[in-house]
Amino acid sequence: MFGRLRKKHKETPAGVRVDPVFQGARFFLFFLSLVLFFGGLPFILAFALGYKYNVRTMSFVKTGLIYIKTQPEGASVYLNGRLIPEKTPASIEELLPGVYRIALTMEKYYPWKSEVDVEAGKVSRVDKVILFPLKPDLQRLNQEGFDLFRVDAEKGEVYYMDREGRIIYRSDSAGENFEDIASLPEKFGQISGWDISPDRGRLFVYGPHQVSVVSLDSRSNYEYPDSFVNLDYSREKVIRVFWHSDSYHLIAVTNRHVAVVESRALSKPVNLVELDKEPVEVFYDVKRQTLYFSDSAKYADGTPRKNLYKLELSPELYILERLIRKTDE
């Protein structure tokens, strides 16, 4: 065909028409494209849908696949005891439906083994595997003796409390930059709990009948007893204490009241709620400034029943302040 075209082309003055050879090649390409499309598309779609051509049965079989992802990546994958060339993350395709044994191994990590059910045309995902190291990366952080600690994940700091020495230490999360930052007040009895204020400027400690606030501000001299704020709860038993988000007010839950108190000397608590019984559980949502606590109440028929209460503190904060001022007056 091309020979005939070429001959025809020679008879025509050069460059007058599009070279017939090109037109011939174009039609050839066009039909080749058609053949490629209609010939290739069934195979591409079959592959996409998970079909595999079985040479033995001379037919298409619908297969499934397993997708494996580990943390850390790079684990060797054994499928029914046979190592596959891919390392994780890996996908094992064209698997006939059935149950497969999967083993994941990695040097210096505990192996992981399981059985995975493969369904036709579906992906079985094994993508939440964490491989744990044989030798955990264990580090000692403290440089001094301590009884209690708090981790500030946001700032990457660790606070330590040495009850005997009444010292508060701080280090970074790697145990570096270890330093004394405060001392506990003298004659503080049993410590039930403690926490750092949201602005990291203070901490409170509380015992059954006592709450103290200690300044962590490096400019203040924590050796002076005046830097402590001691709140006397000799008549009540302190259950839990929380920082309000302003880092100034404390929310104290005792066996008799839910109270708010300013963290300053001579401040007096304002009792917001009178409790019927000592609350068993207390939770304070700092973000929403809401306190959840349990208390019992008597129903109309006289039967006592435990209830869960929610106390929103944020919108009423200005009322609290007014209340506190009024009480002070």
Added chain:
Amino acid sequence: MSKSKERDCRRFFEIVPGFLSWGIIFSLVFLSIVFPVACAIIIISFDFYWIIRTVYLTTLLIMAHHQIFRQKGRNWLELCLRLDARRGWPDLRQLVIFPVCNEGPEVLRPSLEALRASRYPKDKFIVVMAFEERNPYAHENAALLEKEFGSCFGSYLSTFHPDGLPGEGRTKGANATWGAREAKKLLDSRKIGYEHAIVSCFDADTCVDPEYFGCLSYHFLVSDKPHQASYQPMPVYNNNIWQAPSFARLIEISSSFCQMIESMRLEKFVTFSSHSMSFKTLVEVDYWPRNMVSDDSVIYWKGFLHYNGDYRVIPLYITVSMDVAYSSNIFKTIIVQYKQKRRWAWGVENFPFVATRLVKNSNIGLFRKTRRLFHLLESHVTWAVWAVILVLIGPLPIFFGGRFFSQTALAYNLPKITGILFQFTLFTSLTWIFLSWTILPPRPRGIGWFKNIILVLEWFFVPGIILVVGSFPALDAQSRLMLARYMEFNPTLKGNKVL
């Protein structure tokens, strides 16, 4: 057919392209929500089709590019002179019309200079500078250019198209027609037969290759039916390509390439932008349309209908250079480019124009009619939907598929297969980069060598801009036609300098 029926028929054909394009898009979105498996299968099929199509079209581009380089530097004038005088060379005249809208001398002067630099007898030229009367500077500019170029050609005419003539829109076709009619008077007065004149209608910024008219004349003279053909040069946008921003440059190079590809598909080839044809045919088909925006392609269809389908476009593998449309910043450039592409996409108005006339024409065979209409419709619908399907609808089955679909092998394989298929386009992209390099004019003074590197790297922005200038302008144009919100000719801001 009564007038109301004809109007209804036309409205029907106006609605068809937009309806099809939106129908395809909404159907795929709907399918991706209710039947993601079917949608994913369609997307994979479309991706595969698109890859094969891209490879096929790139091969055609290489062929067209080869033709351009093969014919480069050929002395066409000498070939014309060697022809038998009976073929008509001695009587042949070149009527060149530049329809001018708002363009000033800074745009028009290079076009006339290029014409003056043509390797072609200047006495054979009849140059018509067709100004719009409504342009307040028209007479001033005309006088300026006439003084400069009036004596350089056989004849030089400045015409002024009055605004608001009955039956006319503010279109380039109306102005060109006015200019052609004025030229007809000149030909009549000099007793030059229309069959001896070739008319070239050029955009105002068109700078011809020195060999263009030799090449055109030669093709015209040796053609079997010279009056039953339009002659289409290869448009390139080299006038200011080194100064234009990457975004605009890429789009215009791609446009040139598309035109080069089309030149290899003769059965679909339609005139675009600057083109030439027999003046006799132009008069017989009653000139360019005076109320349609896409006059450049409609004139081909008028010829096609006039000659009952025995009309073709002969590609001339010689370049005419125009300006890249751009503006002072990227956002303004995007808008300029968007509007230009929307105007091009408004070529969809050809579909109702051709369809309504083909319905009435019984001299053209049904197969030929259907084939041409299908090509016309398919090209516009594909233009409107391809980028949307590839970029926006592609990920939808996974997005909307839910838990059930995400567990299927198809959901897992969809992005994988799409990724593999599109890796093939890397080869075609490299070809396009190389070819774009070869059609560039020499780097002007003051442009650093690093611009060469930018010219290569900018091709990586293609996926980001295909939506802006790919489907959206076409969808916009088709929607307007569907809703009978007809567009007016909106001339692209052009100029060698930044606007």
